[in-house]
Amino acid sequence: MRHIISLLMANEAGALSRVSGLFSARGYNIESLTVAPTEDATLSRMTIVTSGSDEVIEQINKQLNKLVDVVSVMDLSDGDHIERELMLVKVRAEGADREELKRMSDIFRGRVIDVSDRTYTIELTGAGSKLDSFLQAIDHKLILETVRTGASGIGRGERILKI
């Protein structure tokens, strides 16, 4: 089953490789991994999308907690949460396609953030599945470049990951 795990870790050199090294050394899957500093400059927040049996996910949580740099871990999939991913897509936008691509972007609540004579760059935010749907909805031949951030997640309501 797919899980989305959030964690706070010390903003130390090498902390990221401790986490990614753990996943490769123990043979765990990583579908995506994002990391960036938080409002507290000494902490980074990481979101990992992974999959595995309940036993494997339990081990992943325990092994992450064991890393000295990791301050706290939360499996967002254990409760209500919100998941978002950002995607930038550069498409060939010429002739009739120009209008059609703008229309599709609007339907998916995307924004055209860069325009040239022959291209659009569209920004799209949402759950991963929505981004997948957009890519399927437009003419595949027109896609020049896709950049996705991987999922970020946060608990709903009072579910908070803090020290």
Add this chain to the structure above:
Amino acid sequence: MELTGAEITIRCLQEEGVEYVFGYPGGAVLFIYDELFKQEAVKHVLVRHEQAAVHAADGYARSTEKVGVALVTSGPGVTNAVTGIATAYMDSIPMVVISGQVPTSFIGEDAFQEVDAVGITRPCVKHNFLVKDVKDLAATLKKAFYLAKSGRPGPVLVDIPKDVSNHKTAFEYPSTVNIRSYHPQVTGDANLIKQAAQMLLEAKRPMVYAGGGVILSDAAKQLTELVRLVDAPCTNTLMGLGGYPASDKQFVGMLGMHGTYEANMGMQNCDVLLAVGARFDDRVIGNVAHFNSVPRRIIHIDIDPASISKRVKVDVPLVGDVGSVLTDLIKVLKSSKQKPDAHKDWWKQIDEWRGANSLNYKNSSEIIKPQFVIETLHKITHGDAYITSDVGQHQMWAAQYYKFDKPRRWINSGGLGTMGFGLPAAMGVQLAHPGETVACVTGEGSIQMNIQELSTCKQFNLPIKVIALNNRYLGMVRQWQEFFHGNRYSQSYMDALPDFVKLAEAYGHVGILVEKPSDVEGALKEAFARKDELVFLDFRTDSTENVYPMVPGGKGLSEVILAEDL
């Protein structure tokens, strides 16, 4: 007053009460060696290979309750140390390894003797640090010692660039450590302890399975008290030997791949299993599905939550220090009105299994049987020696036939299975216990993996007794080839062996060749009578002898091969 990084390093070691540093100098650690030279509190033991430095620090730590310390230079110094670090990591041994690094301004430029020490050791350390600023050095070393010995112990590497060891700063050794992300749980959950006690009181066929955690936590006393209280048979893992007295009537021997029949059958057939500081390793419980096919309830005490329910699902997880949890569990058991049943039928069953006499072997008057050497060693040393071992058949025979009654006497590489561990580990043990008897049980294969340390032993007058069971084969490999690879002894014969007696003599030691069973006892007596000398005993043993019982890899604990089956 400001001190250099090198001075700070030595001051920190002094503050930690470090008695011995095992190491090897080189360019990147010259400032640190210069400071070592100027003082006497911290003694340096010069090994002949960095792997041996780490094993020696490891043996020192295993035989005491202290943190072992090794010091190596950058590049090949630290890569040579990696096997030792991984060995300590797998067996959770408290250790601090200080490595030199090229100057900070050279890092990343493929400088001479540069290697990414933190990167290379990351998967086999509890934690590691690269110190880029001398101001962080004292606090980092404090953290390193704290991390190494607290919680589930393990090796910690501190990588110090050469310029950092020469830069100056004010020195103050922190009295406390606070790592906000690191708070190992020491005390067990009171409710779960009550549940565990109840389960043990109601058990019809209880079994206690105790591992290296008992040794590391110095909890042999508590374990013994608890086992007697619940009237259960007790087995030890390879790492746990000595955690429960082997001569006690409730002891059923070591379990696992080469465990006794009664220990393995007891594990398989008990209704309540108390696992103490052990981790259900593949060499211990064999095939997990086979083990799980019999219903039993499991209580698991371990300081590392990640060890619990990793391979086998547990009913009562007790996270905490083994000694602390056992003490609390004993209190609850003692205060309970209910007394455990007398497990008469269970003991009758255990005794039946004992009747299989699974460690029995056919002695010979013609050829030396390795088991006989270990039994005689036990007799001559009154079971009171510190025994280190290498890896292979001799290791299993030592574990099976040297009956350890005390903890920290049995020093071996259980998790990683590192050949070449025994001799350097014995050096650490002998330095930690100067007046005590230390023997290294080894084979002609393993001993050659760190034989250069005979030179270190000479320099530091370490009167270790090397008990080489020389069967002219990589015996464990040969055994598996006999059992599972159609007797094709691919590369397992040791050809062109050196004359170990002459070799020992060349290093300035005493060597004794023993070829007849009738000479075994006399040779051992002579060796141990030479209290101040290292004696290398080259026992020419039966080259076809196998280790029994054996649970083949991937099989269940009750699917055992006994000596008489063949």
